Amino acid sequence: MVDKREELLRPQLLIGRDWISDASGGVMEHVNPATGQVQQAIPVAGREEVNAAVAAASSALPDWRSWTPDQRGAALRRIADGLRSAAADLSTVVTLENGTPVRATALTAVGSARHFDYYAGWTDKVTGSVYPVPTGFDYTIAEPYGVVAALHAWNSSLQLIAMKLAPALAAGCTVVLKAPELAPFSAVLFGQICMDAGLPPGVVNVISGGPATGDMLVRHPAIDKVSFTGGPEIARRIQAACAESLTPVVFELGGKSANLIFEDADLDRAVEAAITGFTTLCGQACVAPTRLLVHKSIYSEVQDRIAAGTRAVTIGDPFDPKTTVGPLISAKACERVLGAVQRATADGSGRLILGGQRLDGDLSAGYFVSPSVFADVHPGSDLSRNEIFGPVLSITPFGSEAEAVTLANDSPFGLAAYAHTRDLARAHRVAAQLDAGNVSVNGGIKTSQNSPVAPFGGFKDSGYGKEGGREGLSEFQRIKNVNITF
Numbered sequence: 001m002v003d004k005r006e007e008l009l010r011p012q013l014l015i016g017r018d019w020i021s022d023a024s025g026g027v028m029e030h031v032n033p034a035t036g037q038v039q040q041a042i043p044v045a046g047r048e049e050v051n052a053a054v055a056a057a058s059s060a061l062p063d064w065r066s067w068t069p070d071q072r073g074a075a076l077r078r079i080a081d082g083l084r085s086a087a088a089d090l091s092t093v094v095t096l097e098n099g100t101p102v103r104a105t106a107l108t109a110v111g112s113a114r115h116f117d118y119y120a121g122w123t124d125k126v127t128g129s130v131y132p133v134p135t136g137f138d139y140t141i142a143e144p145y146g147v148v149a150a151l152h153a154w155n156s157s158l159q160l161i162a163m164k165l166a167p168a169l170a171a172g173c174t175v176v177l178k179a180p181e182l183a184p185f186s187a188v189l190f191g192q193i194c195m196d197a198g199l200p201p202g203v204v205n206v207i208s209g210g211p212a213t214g215d216m217l218v219r220h221p222a223i224d225k226v227s228f229t230g231g232p233e234i235a236r237r238i239q240a241a242c243a244e245s246l247t248p249v250v251f252e253l254g255g256k257s258a259n260l261i262f263e264d265a266d267l268d269r270a271v272e273a274a275i276t277g278f279t280t281l282c283g284q285a286c287v288a289p290t291r292l293l294v295h296k297s298i299y300s301e302v303q304d305r306i307a308a309g310t311r312a313v314t315i316g317d318p319f320d321p322k323t324t325v326g327p328l329i330s331a332k333a334c335e336r337v338l339g340a341v342q343r344a345t346a347d348g349s350g351r352l353i354l355g356g357q358r359l360d361g362d363l364s365a366g367y368f369v370s371p372s373v374f375a376d377v378h379p380g381s382d383l384s385r386n387e388i389f390g391p392v393l394s395i396t397p398f399g400s401e402a403e404a405v406t407l408a409n410d411s412p413f414g415l416a417a418y419a420h421t422r423d424l425a426r427a428h429r430v431a432a433q434l435d436a437g438n439v440s441v442n443g444g445i446k447t448s449q450n451s452p453v454a455p456f457g458g459f460k461d462s463g464y465g466k467e468g469g470r471e472g473l474s475e476f477q478r479i480k481n482v483n484i485t486f
Contacts, residue, residue: 003096005092005096005319006039006040006096008089008092008093008096008185008189009030009039009040009093009096009097009185010185010188010189010192011030011040011041011042011043011184011185011188012043012188013043013045013049013053013188013206013207013208014188014191014192014195014204014205014206014207015049015052015053015056015205015207016052016056016059016060016201016202016205017195017201017202020043020049021043022043023043023044023045023046023048023049024045024046024047024048024049025043025044025045025046025049025209025212025213026043026044026046027041027042027043027044028041028042028044028181028209028210029041029042030042030097030181030182030184030185031330032096032099032366033098033099033326033327033328033329033330033366033367034099034317034318034326034327034366034367034368035365035366036331036365036366036367037365039096040185042181042184042208043208044208044209044210044213045178045207045208045209045213046209046213046216047216049207050176050207050213050216050217050220051220053176053205053207053217054147054176054217054220054222054223055222056201056202056205057147057174057175057176057202057203057205057222058147058174058222059202060174060200060201060202060203061144061146061147061173061174063200064169064172064173064174064199064200064203065143065144065172065173067172069123069124069126070123070124072120072123072169072170072172073120073121073122073123073124073170074120075169075197075198075199076116076117076119076120076123076166076169076170077116077117077120078196078197078198079113079116079166079169079193079194079197079199080113080114080116080117080120081113081197082193082194082196082197083109083110083112083113083116083158083162083190083193084109084110084113086109086189086193087106087108087109087110089189090105090108090109090158090186090189091105091106091108091109092105093185093186093189094108094157094158094183094186095318095319095326096185097154097157097182097183097184097185097186098154098155098157098182098183098329099282099318099326099327099328099329099366099367100155100281100318100326101318101320101323101324101325101326102318102319102320102321102323103321103322103323103324104280104281108156108158108159109158111159111162112158112159112161112162113162114162114451114452115162115163115166115167115452115468116162116166117452118166118452118453119166119167119169119170119452119472119473120170122167122170122470122473123170126142126171126473126477127142128140128141128142128479133483135485135486136483136484136485136486137483137484137486138481138482138483138484139481139482140479140480140481140482141479141480141482142171142474142477142478142479142480143172143477143478143479143480144171144172144173144476144477144478145171145173145224145225145248145476145477145478146173146174146224146225147173147174147175147176147222147223147224147225148164148168148173148174148175148176148223148224148225148226148227148476149175149176149178149217149218149220149223149225149226149227150164150165150168150175150176150177150178150227151178151180151214151217151218151226151227151228151229151230151238152164152177152178152179152180152187152228152229152230153180153229153230153286154180154181154182154183154329155183155281155284155285155286155329156281156285157179157180157183157186157187158186158190160229161177161186161187161190163452163456163467163468163472164177164227164229164467165177165204166452167467167472167473167475167476168227168476169199169203169204170473170476171473171476171477173224173225173476174202174203174204175203175204175205176205176207176217176223177190177191177204177205177206177207178207178208178209178213178214178217179206179207179208180208181208181209181210182329182330183329184208187206187208188206188208190204190206191204191205191206211234214234214238215237215241218238218241218242218247219241219242219244219245221245223247224247225247225248225249225250225475225476226238226242226247226248226249226250227249227250227465227467227475228249228250228251228252229251229252229253229286230253230254231253231254231387232253232254232461232462232463235251235253235463238251239251249465250457250463250464250465250466250467250475251463251464251465252286252415252456252457252458252462252463252465252467253286253415253458253461253462253463254286254387254389254413254415254461254462255286255287255288255387255413255414255415255416255458255462256290256291256384256385256386256387256411256412256413257287257288257289257290257291257413257415257416257417257418257436258289258291258293258407258408258409258411258417258418258434258436259273259274259277259289259291259292259293259417259418259419259420260293260398260404260405260408260417260418260419260420260421260430261274261292261293261294261295261298261302261420262295262401262404262419262420262421262423262426263295263297263298264421264422264423265298265420265421265422265442266420266422266442267298267301267302267305269420269442270302270420270442271302271305271306271309272309272444273289273418273420273443273444273445274289274292274302274306274393274444275306275309275310275313276444276445277289277290277418277444277445278290278371278391278392278393279310279313279324279325279371279391280445281326282325282326282327282328282369282390282391283337283371283388283389283390283391283392284328284329284333284389284390285445286387286415286462287415287416287438287445288445289416289418289444289445290387290388290392290393290394291384291394291396291408291411292306292393292394292395292396293395293396293397293398293404293407293408294395294396294397294398295397295398295399295404296397296398296399299395299397302395303353303375303395306373306393306395307353307354307373310354310355310371310373310393311354313325313371315359315363315368315370315371316362316363316368325371325391326368327363327366327367327368328367328368328369328390329367330367331367333367333389333390334358334367334369336388336389336390337369337388337389337390337391337392338356338357338358338369340382340383340386340388340390340392341355341356341372341392342356343382343383344374344377344381344382344383347381348378349374349377349378349381349382349383349384350374350375350376350377350378350381350383350384350394350395351374351375351376352372352373352374353373353374353375354370354371354372354373355369355370355371355372355373355391355392356370356372357369357370358370369390369391370391371391371392371393372391372392372393373392373393373395374392374393374394374395375395376395376396376397377394377395377396378396379396379407379410380410384396385411385412387413401426401429401430404430405430405433405434408434408435408436409433409434409435411460412460412461413458413460413461413462414435414436414437414458414459414460414461414462415436415437415438415458415459415462415463416436416437416438416439416440416458417434417435417436417438417439417440418439418440418441418443418444419431419434419439419440419441419442420441420442421441421442427441427442435459435460436458436459436462437456437457437458437459437462438456438457438458451468452468452469453468453469454468454469455467455468455469455470455471455472456468456472457471
């Protein structure tokens, strides 16, 4: 029986003003992670469609950048309104494509709309500077970079689209959006919203495909900047490809974020944030606080609280409003996560106190795994250092503030860090020492990926560049200096 909700899933590409159902790259099957069943055959953009999409964006650029700031701002507000109007459909589409529970996706469109509202307000506030040269007149102009290749991850598709495209469009850039093969449908619906908002054809183009499609896109000589969200390994390949043409990039990559609970923390708040942090999106979040570092004086109590609270989460059908944890994205993800749990158990990296199984019964056809909690985790182990991208939490004790900071910073990643304390002086002191691009004190995963007004981005293997705030707009602008000699 066909799920009526699946009628919202449009297997199409948007190039210029044309919707394309047949592409030169063939097709790929999309599987519903909650059921394990094929939902749609998706057209794969080959070289023909990649070239056409970039050409459409290039052709649209002069017109779009000539729009007045007020005109672009109004267009972005119409996109925001379109997202809010389509909130129910977008919620359904995101849940179908990546398994995120509907209680979370119900808020996705509204949150994404905020980015377009915010950057709509920036369009008429971009100014240059005047410099006091000895003779003549010297000033700067902030110009759009040009054609942007935007490649986003599948775990928070709509939010990631908004974080990239809102500032790019506000800056006057045009975009080729490459949707992830594991979650391609929300990008298509977003493309329709852009068309309905009155954007000129070619300003936003949407293509889908796998690594080959992405490689052709980032290597295209007419791409002026690349914005990528994903893993460090793929980012390194993109950077190598872009190095050939010196195409600039901005990367928002993975993480293995530390979460420090000090002895003076509000434990009710800290434990709730810890559980939510590693189970949200079934642990498939780059900012997830999956390394829990706990002061030894409260270590046993926190372990017990974490175990009890994790047992209470509701795993199941993502369309059930009571569900808080949905499936992993694919069978391959199940194998990776369960393999990491099995290796950690076998090599003694930590003591498994909860979880570690694939769920059976009514959920056996989907990619559901029980959240896993390890205690007494060795800080140098793979379990502690590698991003598993699943609901696996490692807990390690510390004795002093200095040791906590050292353990937190002993990671190749630097996307986010979390700390829980009632001591304001300690909060500022620790935040200054944590080697991460985003630090949340007495908050959780919902506060780490900041609102549109604040910059977001990591250090080390977590990437470079910023999304959000004035800094996010600057990523899509290049500065021209003009000197007039009298």
